[in-house]
Amino acid sequence: MLVEGITSRPVHGGIQVDLFARRHFFALEGEGALALLAQAPALDEAFFDRCEVLYAAADAAGRGYDEALARLKPDLFRQTPTVETLLFRLRGCLSRATMGTRLYVAGGEGFIGRCMNVAAGFGMDAGTVLTEHRGSAARRVQCVHCKGITEDVSESPFACSHCGLNLLVRDHYSKRLGAFQGVCIDAEEPVSASRTPEEVFQ
Amino acid sequence: MSATSTIPVRVSEIEPVAESIKRVRLERPDGRPLPPFSPGAHVVVSMNDGGRIRRNPYSLMSEPDDRGYYAISVLRAEKSRGGSAFIHDVLKAGDELTISHPVNLFPADKRGRKHILIAGGIGITPFIAMMAGFARDNVPFELHYAMRSRAHGAYWRDLVASYGAHRIKPYFSAEYQVLPVATLLENQPLGTHVYVCGPDRLTDCVLDAARNTGWPAANVHTERFLAPAGGKPFDVELIRSGITVHVGEHESILEAVEAAGIDAPCLCRGGACGQCETSVIACDGQLLHHDVYLSDDEKAGGRKIMICVSRFEGTRLSLDL
Ligand code: FES
Numbered sequence: 001m002l003v004e005g006i007t008s009r010p011v012h013g014g015i016q017v018d019l020f021a022r023r024h025f026f027a028l029e030g031e032g033a034l035a036l037l038a039q040a041p042a043l044d045e046a047f048f049d050r051c052e053v054l055y056a057a058a059d060a061a062g063r064g065y066d067e068a069l070a071r072l073k074p075d076l077f078r079q080t081p082t083v084e085t086l087l088f089r090l091r092g093c094l095s096r097a098t099m100g101t102r103l104y105v106a107g108g109e110g111f112i113g114r115c116m117n118v119a120a121g122f123g124m125d126a127g128t129v130l131t132e133h134r135g136s137a138a139r140r141v142q143c144v145h146c147k148g149i150t151e152d153v154s155e156s157p158f159a160c161s162h163c164g165l166n167l168l169v170r171d172h173y174s175k176r177l178g179a180f181q182g183v184c185i186d187a188e189e190p191v192s193a194s195r196t197p198e199e200v201f202q
Numbered sequence: 203m204s205a206t207s208t209i210p211v212r213v214s215e216i217e218p219v220a221e222s223i224k225r226v227r228l229e230r231p232d233g234r235p236l237p238p239f240s241p242g243a244h245v246v247v248s249m250n251d252g253g254r255i256r257r258n259p260y261s262l263m264s265e266p267d268d269r270g271y272y273a274i275s276v277l278r279a280e281k282s283r284g285g286s287a288f289i290h291d292v293l294k295a296g297d298e299l300t301i302s303h304p305v306n307l308f309p310a311d312k313r314g315r316k317h318i319l320i321a322g323g324i325g326i327t328p329f330i331a332m333m334a335g336f337a338r339d340n341v342p343f344e345l346h347y348a349m350r351s352r353a354h355g356a357y358w359r360d361l362v363a364s365y366g367a368h369r370i371k372p373y374f375s376a377e378y379q380v381l382p383v384a385t386l387l388e389n390q391p392l393g394t395h396v397y398v399c400g401p402d403r404l405t406d407c408v409l410d411a412a413r414n415t416g417w418p419a420a421n422v423h424t425e426r427f428l429a430p431a432g433g434k435p436f437d438v439e440l441i442r443s444g445i446t447v448h449v450g451e452h453e454s455i456l457e458a459v460e461a462a463g464i465d466a467p468c469l470c471r472g473g474a475c476g477q478c479e480t481s482v483i484a485c486d487g488q489l490l491h492h493d494v495y496l497s498d499d500e501k502a503g504g505r506k507i508m509i510c511v512s513r514f515e516g517t518r519l520s521l522d523l
Contacts, residue, residue, distance in 0.1 A: 100388070123314065
């Protein structure tokens with residue numbers, strides 16, 4: 001049922017650090033910590049002196065990634081209890097950032113979308129933010145009918161958490177919103193019998 | 203350029219605006235409106251210079267919303283191949299020319315929060331329409347404009363008067379003023395875009411400074427004004443057309459091919475857009491690449507040539523045309 005070949009589907013190219021940047025912000029969620037930890041041995045102290053790391057452990061809590069990140073001794077390290085608090089801090093970081101700043105985001109699909117949405121609010125072009133998908137493939141989906149956003153969608157079709165319509169999750173992605181588009185799947189036969197979710201994003 | 207895409211125009215005004223710079227106003231002879239264009243666009247002007255057709259690209263600097271006329275500014279090139287000298291010495295009000303439809307290879311990024319424009323000399327032209335657009339949309343911008351002297355620089359007084367000294371910063375090299383590119387780029391807020399148009403030296407300097415201050419490449423925009431370089435004459439064999447054309451000293455391959463009646467694809471005529479890319483079938487000698495389109499590897503590979511600006515030295519060149 002997934003519509004294939006939609007080119008707006010984001011491609012996460014990995015968070016290879018850009019050594020020309022003057023300042024580096026990392027927004028990491030859960031397993032996303034590994035994306036930075038994996039390249040850490042190749043990076044020096046001078047790099048981490050120009051580095052700010054925000055981390056929300058999410059479902060990777062207890063795996064010790066927070067301690068491993070703190071041991072890198074970045075200029076600033078903040079572990080936040082939730083993704084919301086991380087996004088709040090990210091806004092603070094970006095509001096004083098300059099064009100020499102590079103933002104790296106690693107984590108679940110929904111987390112990446114939310115960070116991209118914050119970055120776009122500061123005028124950052126999606127192409128200039130480096131992203132890496134780690135962990136959950138659950139999607140952040142906008143209902144194209146009521147415009148409500150539902151986080152952590154792992155099935156398609158699913159019921160919109162705002163208006164209740166049954167939505168097909170498309171690969172069609174809005175860079176502006178950082179969300180996939182969900183379209184009503186049963187407009188012609190609204191009370192159809194069973195709707196078995198066909199695709200699972202996990 | 204195919205014949206259907208050209209627009210006939212008449213020169214309604216031509217006047218000097220600075221040392222070696224003339225402003226030309228073009229209108230349709232039938233009084234109909236010209237096509238709308240977006241700030242940063244250019245047209246290719248075809249001129250009949252004593253039987254020889256010259257085609258040069260010029261940025262449109264009139265109000266993008268005013269479809270009654272187009273305005274361009276022309277600097278007399280020091281070693282003019284004919285085009286700019288023709289406009290300065292021969293062209294007069296009432297004369298007719300043809301122009302291409304406007305093409306924009308240097309558009310402003312509408313998502314930008316702030317725009318920094320860096321111009322050198324005649325490179326000011328695309329920015330005039332851009333600034334009108336930014337001012338209308340109420341988007342923050344700054345112009346940093348380097349000129350040789352007060353007399354050589356065009357429009358800077360008018361620009362300061364319309365947009366204010368806080369947005370328009372002129373620099374005159376005759377007065378030892380230097381455009382501080384690196385400091386300018388160092389502390390810009392997120393969402394800023396920088397545009398540069400002017401001599402290669404300025405463009406390279408901005409590209410270097412942007413990279414060294416950590417700017418992402420996507421936020422740096424350049425337009426290089428490349429006039430086809432002259433050089434030694436040579437012959438080119440056109441395999442598909444089955445003829446050989448002679449490329450004169452002051453002529454590009456593209457111009458020679460067009461003079462022979464062959465319709466070769468092209469758009470910018472300045473080595474930037476990639477339209478005129480042509481495959482090299484045989485080459486006994488050296489390709490002299492002058493474009494900014496092909497990658498260094500492609501240039502070294504010798505399989506492709508941008509015929510609007512690049513040349514050849516050697517004994518035999520055959521192209522897939
Ligand atoms: S016509 Fe644009 S590169 Fe030659």
